[in-house]
Amino acid sequence: MxxxxxxxxxxxxxxxxxxxxxxxxxxxxxxxxxxxxxxxxxxxxxxxxxxxxxxxxxxxxxxxxxxxxxxxEHGQATAAVIANGQMANDRPIDLLPLLYCPPVDLRGPLVDVGFGMPHEVAPVKEQLSDAIAIVNLSPEPFSAPKPLADRLWSLRDAGAVAAVVVERKSGGRMEYHSATEWRTSGELEHPLPTVATSREDGARLRALAAAGRSVALTVPSRAYxxxxxxxxxxxxxxxxxxxxxxxxxxxxxxxxxxxxxxxxxxxxxxxxxxxxxxxxxxxxxxxxxxxxxxxxxxxxxxxxxxxxxxxxxxxxxxxxxxxxxxxxxxxxxxxxxxxxxxxxxxxxxxxxxxxxxxxxxxxxxxxxxxxxxxxxxxxxxxxxxxxxxxxxxxxxxxxxxxxxxxxxxxxxxxxxxxxxxxxxxxxxxxxxxxxxxxxxxxxxxxxxxxxxxxxxxxxxxxxx
Ligand SMILES: [Zn+2]
CATH class of the missing domain: 3.40.630.10 (Zn peptidases)
Structure with missing residues (x-):
């Protein structure tokens, strides 16, 4: 034709x-x-x-x-700062669960692990047991980038019970992310329960971690x-x-x-x-x-x-x-x-x-x-x-x-x-x-x- x-x-x-x-x-x-x-x-x-x-x-x-x-599906996630054993009455921290985050209701000290690379996790390994790790979503600049899922697995192996990932976008913007590796054909289970926070509240949480504070973290959610x-x-x-x-x-x-x-x-x-x-x-x-x-x-x-x-x-x-x-x-x-x-x-x-x-x-x-x-x-x-x-x-x-x-x-x-x-x-x-x-x-x-x-x-x- x-x-x-x-x-x-x-x-x-x-x-x-x-x-x-x-x-x-x-x-x-x-x-x-x-x-x-x-x-x-x-x-x-x-x-x-x-x-x-x-x-x-x-x-x-x-x-x-x-x-x-x-x-x-999920409801509103919360992280309340614990002051002297009591919940402090602060402005709420921006939080959004990562997709398929399991339900969470736990307390733990905050530990800042930077980008979650081995050289950052090793020095705080002792503190990570039963802790809530704060980790950047973005990979570390210049070094070979490690997928977020791999960095979350290493935090779990170090004993952390939850992770808060800090957004790369600024101005309070937060998006839904995945905590899992999709190349292994649709694995849905989180390495450890993970929520995102805004870049601005990531800075707040890091200041709290430096001051040795703990938070009570809740995520209402349901898989079906x-x-x-x-x-x-x-x-x-x-x-x-x-x-x-x-x-x-x-x-x-x-x-x-x-x-x-x-x-x-x-x-x-x-x-x-x-x-x-x-x-x-x-x-x-x-x-x-x-x-x-x-x-x-x-x-x-x-x-x-x-x-x-x-x-x-x-x-x-x-x-x-x-x-x-x-x-x-x-x-x-x-x-x-x-x-x-x-x-x-x-x-x-x-x-x-x-x-x-x-x-x-x-x-x-x-x-x-x-x-x-x-x-x-x-x-x-x-x-x-x-x-x-x-x-x-x-x-x-x-x-x-x-x-x-x-x-x-x-x-x-x-x-x-x-x-x-x-x-x-x-x-x-x-x-x-x-x-x-x-x-x-x-x-x-x-x-x-x-x-x-x-x-x-x-x-x-x-x-x-
Ligand atoms: Zn798309």
């Missing part, structure tokens, strides 16, 4: 721009629905909306895909079984309907966050890609060559349980998708290219990007990355990718909002998302027309990937 790519490109960029529903999706997801913790009423409203938009766009079999979920939901919708290929490209984004958020950047941005772009590619078929008669599946995941913020469930249900056997592209936090800056988890598709993807004439680059990540939903795909040996964007490093002054109440819809730049939609639609359509025989063989072996993961534990992935 010969396709008029300049005409198709003009149509896709134009429709992504003038027909855009990005603002409508952001208003619905972030403002009307709000926080979308997987298993909550907010998630159920969001997935119903996403399924309805996919069906309205003319996709095939737009549906909800439920999965059993190990979830968790519930149901999370993914959404699935298909655009069948005209030439190779049994070959697949997959594009997904998580729709869920942490508690209390409207999830603008993380991840109404990615979810809106998935909805828009489905709409423009479906409309191209209806109005211009140009269908994808292979089939394209559009997914949104629940429970990304809960150790990737939604994407694990999707991969286990749909890809335990049979042919694997040619590529899975995952969109997460697209509000941090404009698209610069594509990042692959494995190298074998690099020439094909770079060559295809070159035909767009937009200067987009393809790179390959040096480590496997468990920080988003591409990880369960990668573990299964499915070639997976992210857009390369300006995460954390700052194209925009508010590029670091996620996992917190301030991650509102105004952090998202609809103009940039329209560009993501136009460029990714052009890329996906081109990739769908690469004949199956022209895709490099997928030589990824699950056992090799497991061995590589084992080697990489204890290191911090380089993500920029």
């Amino acid at each position: 010969s396709l008029d790519w300049p005409a198709i490109d003009r149509w896709l960029m134009g429709e992504a721009w003038v027909g855009s529903q990005i603002e409508r999706h952001l208003a619905m997801l972030c403002q009307q629905i709000g926080p979308r913790w997987s298993s909550s009423a907010g998630e159920r409203q969001a997935v119903a909306y996403i399924r309805d938009r996919m069906a309205a766009a003319g996709l095939t079999d737009a549906r909800l895909d439920d999965f059993p979920l190990d979830t968790w 079984r519930a149901t999370g939901t993914n959404t699935v919708a298909d655009l069948p290929g005209a030439q190779w309907p049994d070959e697949w490209l997959v594009i997904g984004a998580h729709h869920d958020t942490v508690p209390d966050s409207p999830g603008g950047n993380d991840n109404a941005s990615g979810t809106s772009v998935v909805l828009e890609l489905a709409r423009v590619l479906s409309l191209l078929r209806q109005e211009q008669g140009v269908a994808p060559g292979c089939s394209i599946r559009f997914l949104t995941f629940g429970a990304e913020e809960q150790a990737l349980q939604g994407s694990y469930a999707y991969v286990a249900r749909h890809h335990s056997s049979g042919p694997l998708p040619r590529l899975a592209l995952n969109l997460d936090e697209l509000a941090a800056g404009p698209i610069k290219g594509i990042v692959l988890q494995f190298p074998h598709l690099r020439p094909l993807i770079q060559g295809t990007l070159d035909t767009l004439g937009e200067g987009l680059q393809c790179h390959v990540l040096a480590h496997l990355d468990a920080s988003s939903d591409w990880f369960p795909f990668a573990r299964r040996g499915i070639p997976s990718a992210l857009p390369w964007r300006w995460r954390f490093v700052g194209r925009h002054p508010d590029a670091d909002f996620h996992h917190e109440p301030g991650d509102t819809a105004d952090k998202v730049r609809p103009r940039e998302l329209r560009e993501y939609v136009g460029l990714l639609a052009r890329l996906l359509l081109r990739l769908s027309h690469v004949p199956p025989a022209d895709w490099p063989a997928n030589t990824l072996c699950v056992d090799d990937i497991k061995a590589r993961l084992k080697d990489e534990l204890g290191t911090v992935p380089r993500t920029m």
